[in-house]
Amino acid sequence: MVTGDVKLIGSWASVFVMRARIALNLKSISYEFLQETYGTKSELLLKSNPVHKKIPVLIHDDKPVCESNIIVQYIDEAWSSYGLSILPSQPYDRAIARFWAAYVDDKWFIALRSILTARGEEEKKAAIAEVEERTDHLEKAFIECSNGKPFFNGDHIGYLDIALGSFLGWWKVVELDANHILLDETKTPSLFQWAERFCNDPDVKPLMPETTKLAEFARKLFPKPQA
Amino acid sequence: MAKEVILLDFWPSMYGMRTRIALREKGVDFEYRDENLREKSPLLLQMNPVHKKIPVLIHNGKPVCESAIQVQYIDEVWPHKNPILPSDPYQRAQARFWVDFIDKKLCLGDQMYEAQRKVYATKGEEQETGKKEFIEILKTLESELGDKPYFGGDDFGYVDIGLIGFYTWFPGYEKFGNFSIEAECPKLIAWAKRCMQRESVAKSLPDPEKVVEFMAMLRKKFGVE
Numbered sequence: 001m002v003t004g005d006v007k008l009i010g011s012w013a014s015v016f017v018m019r020a021r022i023a024l025n026l027k028s029i030s031y032e033f034l035q036e037t038y039g040t041k042s043e044l045l046l047k048s049n050p051v052h053k054k055i056p057v058l059i060h061d062d063k064p065v066c067e068s069n070i071i072v073q074y075i076d077e078a079w080s081s082y083g084l085s086i087l088p089s090q091p092y093d094r095a096i097a098r099f100w101a102a103y104v105d106d107k108w109f110i111a112l113r114s115i116l117t118a119r120g121e122e123e124k125k126a127a128i129a130e131v132e133e134r135t136d137h138l139e140k141a142f143i144e145c146s147n148g149k150p151f152f153n154g155d156h157i158g159y160l161d162i163a164l165g166s167f168l169g170w171w172k173v174v175e176l177d178a179n180h181i182l183l184d185e186t187k188t189p190s191l192f193q194w195a196e197r198f199c200n201d202p203d204v205k206p207l208m209p210e211t212t213k214l215a216e217f218a219r220k221l222f223p224k225p226q227a
Numbered sequence: 228m229a230k231e232v233i234l235l236d237f238w239p240s241m242y243g244m245r246t247r248i249a250l251r252e253k254g255v256d257f258e259y260r261d262e263n264l265r266e267k268s269p270l271l272l273q274m275n276p277v278h279k280k281i282p283v284l285i286h287n288g289k290p291v292c293e294s295a296i297q298v299q300y301i302d303e304v305w306p307h308k309n310p311i312l313p314s315d316p317y318q319r320a321q322a323r324f325w326v327d328f329i330d331k332k333l334c335l336g337d338q339m340y341e342a343q344r345k346v347y348a349t350k351g352e353e354q355e356t357g358k359k360e361f362i363e364i365l366k367t368l369e370s371e372l373g374d375k376p377y378f379g380g381d382d383f384g385y386v387d388i389g390l391i392g393f394y395t396w397f398p399g400y401e402k403f404g405n406f407s408i409e410a411e412c413p414k415l416i417a418w419a420k421r422c423m424q425r426e427s428v429a430k431s432l433p434d435p436e437k438v439v440e441f442m443a444m445l446r447k448k449f450g451v452e
Contacts, residue, residue: 051328051367065320076274077316091303102293103277136321137277 241392251427
């Protein structure tokens with residue numbers, strides 16, 4: 001089967017890039033990974049994503065696709081005969097998966113990020129409370145979507161697993177930074193167990209960044225204000 | 228006998244307009260219910276407990292939330308008439324990208340209709356900055372449209388549906404922002420008028436005069452009037 005020329009512009013630390021890489025792994029697509037240097041943007045990146053100038057960018061036979069969730073859907077559709085389906089097969093289930101993936105980006109991630117950017121204890125406490133509330137929503141979403149199966153998508157990882165699971169490296173880093181458990185085995189047991197399964201998936205494991213390395217990078221990205 | 232499809236909506240919502248258009252493109256019979264956003268119905272709160280927002284599409288009792296997701300759902304459930312998304316995966320990715328752009332740039336974040344809100348509901352420097360940002364966004368879209376009749380090419384589709392609702396707010400932006408959108412983006416206005424020729428669009432968009440009145444009311448609420 002001819003897959004064409006596939007390149008991915010990204011970075012080892014990016015959640016959004018990881019989504020694309022997991023999807024490519026699921027479809028067993030070989031690709032050239034073009035690592036961006038933190039602090040600069042390559043000419044290829046600026047040319048391929050002139051609107052947002054952000055990673056990831058998938059370049060398939062010289063045609064760029066931008067935005068991680070859109071890239072994942074593209075991978076599923078362009079290589080629909082390869083491997084398993086990433087999106088659910090039923091329109092209603094697809095709508096639910098898309099809804100929660102949008103929630104992860106628009107609500108949950110924003111809250112998680114605000115823990116890292118919080119100034120002072122009050123702000124941090126408020127951010128933590130928000131993350132806990134939103135994680136609780138995701139626990140319910142998992143129970144609803146998985147229907148007793150191991151993943152949001154059922155028997156195998158899929159679109160929503162990828163959307164949320166790619167955050168697990170950073171999730172851990174923020175936990176350490178906040179000195180507060182954010183994925184609680186007793187509060188959100190289904191998500192907790194799902195997280196372990198997700199990280200151990202063979203298409204995910206080699207991509208998950210190592211916590212210490214990521215924490216060090218986080219300190220660069222989110223420097224603490226001088227006392 | 229309850230209809231198979233119910234749409235919980237709010238008449239000036241450019242998001243609700245997307246779903247109305249999509250349903251009409253497909254010839255789907257639906258019950259339209261206008262919500263009072265200051266007193267949301269129990270059905271709305273039950274069907275969209277996470278965001279408590281309109282539009283909510285209820286199909287055979289099951290809710291679908293978020294307008295862009297609703298339009299894709301409608302396209303997938305009723306695929307045979309007037310396809311909304313292109314069939315080619317790359318074209319689909321492009322279409323999704325541009326609707327995502329509209330959502331990120333024109334109405335980003337949690338604040339109601341952020342970027343375009345600055346144009347009609349702020350004053351002074353904030354408004355001037357808002358206008359500049361807004362025009363830039365429209366110009367990017369106009370550039371993407373190019374000389375094509377519709378964003379996807381010859382056929383009316385996903386991105387057209389994603390953007391056209393904002394057109395009913397244009398007279399209001401112009402009035403309160405004191406500028407001409409047509410002067411800045413003539414091709415976009417030509418595109419909008421073309422879309423208005425379509426029955427599904429004409430039936431789904433409110434009278435812009437009424438939208439101006441609504442925006443005037445919002446300005447009072449934001450303390451600008």
